[in-house]
Amino acid sequence: MPDLQxxxxxxxxxxxxxxxxxxxxxxxxxxxxxxxxxxKLSSSRTAQIVGDAYTTxxxxxxxxxxxxxxxxxxxxxxxxxxxxxxxxQHIELNAFVAGVFALSLAFGAYATEVFRGAFQxxxxxxxDAARALGMGRWLTFRRISLPxxxxxxxxxxxxxxxxxxxxxxLVSVIGxxxxxxxTEYAVGFTRQPxxxxxxxxxxxxAMTIVSMLVLQALEQRAARGNQPMDAA
Amino acid sequence: MNISVxxxxxxxxxxxxxxxxxxxxxxxxxxxxxxxxxxxxxxxxSPLLWLPAYGFVFFFRGTPLLVQIFLIYYGLSQFSxxxxxxxxxxxxxxxxxALIAFSLNTAAYSAEIVRGAIQAVPRGQIEAAxxxxxxxxxxxxxxxxxxxxxxxxxxxxxxxxxxxKASSLASTVTLLDxxxxxxxxxxxxxxxxxxxxxxxxxxxAMTFVVTRAFKVIEYLLSGDRxxxxxxxxxxDQPVPDQSLPPxxxxxxxxxxxK
Numbered sequence: 001m002p003d004l005q006x007x008x009x010x011x012x013x014x015x016x017x018x019x020x021x022x023x024x025x026x027x028x029x030x031x032x033x034x035x036x037x038x039x040k041l042s043s044s045r046t047a048q049i050v051g052d053a054y055t056t057x058x059x060x061x062x063x064x065x066x067x068x069x070x071x072x073x074x075x076x077x078x079x080x081x082x083x084x085x086x087x088x089q090h091i092e093l094n095a096f097v098a099g100v101f102a103l104s105l106a107f108g109a110y111a112t113e114v115f116r117g118a119f120q121x122x123x124x125x126x127x128d129a130a131r132a133l134g135m136g137r138w139l140t141f142r143r144i145s146l147p148x149x150x151x152x153x154x155x156x157x158x159x160x161x162x163x164x165x166x167x168x169x170l171v172s173v174i175g176x177x178x179x180x181x182x183t184e185y186a187v188g189f190t191r192q193p194x195x196x197x198x199x200x201x202x203x204x205x206a207m208t209i210v211s212m213l214v215l216q217a218l219e220q221r222a223a224r225g226n227q228p229m230d231a232a
Numbered sequence: 233m234n235i236s237v238x239x240x241x242x243x244x245x246x247x248x249x250x251x252x253x254x255x256x257x258x259x260x261x262x263x264x265x266x267x268x269x270x271x272x273x274x275x276x277x278s279p280l281l282w283l284p285a286y287g288f289v290f291f292f293r294g295t296p297l298l299v300q301i302f303l304i305y306y307g308l309s310q311f312s313x314x315x316x317x318x319x320x321x322x323x324x325x326x327x328x329x330a331l332i333a334f335s336l337n338t339a340a341y342s343a344e345i346v347r348g349a350i351q352a353v354p355r356g357q358i359e360a361a362x363x364x365x366x367x368x369x370x371x372x373x374x375x376x377x378x379x380x381x382x383x384x385x386x387x388x389x390x391x392x393x394x395x396x397k398a399s400s401l402a403s404t405v406t407l408l409d410x411x412x413x414x415x416x417x418x419x420x421x422x423x424x425x426x427x428x429x430x431x432x433x434x435x436x437a438m439t440f441v442v443t444r445a446f447k448v449i450e451y452l453l454s455g456d457r458x459x460x461x462x463x464x465x466x467x468d469q470p471v472p473d474q475s476l477p478p479x480x481x482x483x484x485x486x487x488x489x490k
Contacts, residue, residue, distance in 0.1 A: 194307035
């Protein structure tokens with residue numbers, strides 16, 4: 001990375017934090033997505049309603065509002081619990097935890113719809129066949145459904161990841177030392193906002209390009225064994 | 233949760249929502265005009281046109297909106313040429329900077345939607361239009377655009393909803409939009425959870441209305457694809473007029489259905 005008047009290493013640190021937030025959010029978001037997709041597809045009316053409420057609310061509220069809400073709500077919750085145990089001092093909430101939590105919820109809400117479509121596209125006969133062979137529910141899920149769902153869902157998940165990668169910038173608002181926050185420090189020192197915000201923009205672009213290449217590789221890997229056969 | 237605080241804050245928050253809608257409304261209009269131009273440039277064969285268009289789309293889709301707003305609002309003031317120019321009257325106002333950022337951002341995303349929609353119009357139709365001697369502009373106006381609008385509409389509805397939510401970033405450049413009002417009031421009364429929840433509810437209501445509105449527009453534009461009032465026309469009935477433009481309003485029930 002170029003020196004950027006001595007601020008290069010600082011921006012690199014920030015970029016590393018950005019990548020961590022994005023990867024953690026994607027990981028938890030995928031887990032949430034799978035679970036809620038199963039809830040929406042289950043026969044339990046309660047699970048369906050909970051799943052619907054979650055995706056409707058999270059997808060209808062700006063990520064910035066979600067981040068602020070979870071940060072301030074989390075602080076209040078933690079402090080009220082602490083006070084009920086007789087702890088009087090004010091406790092601050094870790095911006096990393098709050099940010100990852102909020103972005104995981106956002107990722108999960110979009111991922112739910114992707115997974116729902118993917119689960120529905122698996123032929124019912126395959127599940128029946130697996131059960132007939134004596135596979136249990138969990139084994140069927142792990143060996144038959146999941147590998148195929150993964151392949152079908154991957155392009156959609158990739159799009160969500162690219163969106164979330166950029167939304168990590170919003171976590172700077174609650175004080176996490178990621179790329180955007182570090183850039184603001186550099187701007188404060190040098191009084192060169194255009195130079196440094198443009199530098200940050202290009203770092204985000206680079207991260208987007210690398211993510212796209214990784215996603216492409218993952219998609220190819222997931223599609224191995226699924227190549228169209230020659231018309232021989 | 234302090235419900236009375238939430239209820240008391242509604243008028244102030246609705247005021248903020250007004251600014252949000254103003255920003256979104258203007259950005260949608262300006263952004264759409266730019267998007268059509270960029271999409272057409274992107275489809276051009278001349279590299280002088282498609283390369284800059286491609287670069288524009290790539291930059292604005294690949295970087296966070298927050299960076300774009302800061303680049304315009306804080307960034308441009310770095311150059312004394314900007315500060316001394318007539319444009320400074322506009323560029324020192326957070327409202328105009330946010331509006332420029334939102335318009336360019338939504339234009340980049342919408343340009344891809346418009347491009348996809350234009351490319352989805354069957355090639356044969358364009359060849360047919362060329363064969364009967366339509367000029368490029370007439371073709372675009374009569375054949376390509378009416379169909380592209382219908383193809384791209386669902387995706388465009390999503391983009392408008394994303395823009396409503398993205399507009400909450402206006403609060404980061406001191407604007408008192410819906411999020412801005414919520415943050416300002418809660419910094420005074422220390423009740424951020426109440427204020428932000430109320431703001432979230434208002435955002436939900438706005439996106440709900442817009443979702444419904446797009447469903448209605450989709451329905452209105454799909455006249456030729458809907459089932460006619462009588463599914464099978466009887467032999468003595470006139471053949472339905474095929475020359476109606478696709479944006480023709482709802483066919484009026486003629487009372488022939490029994």
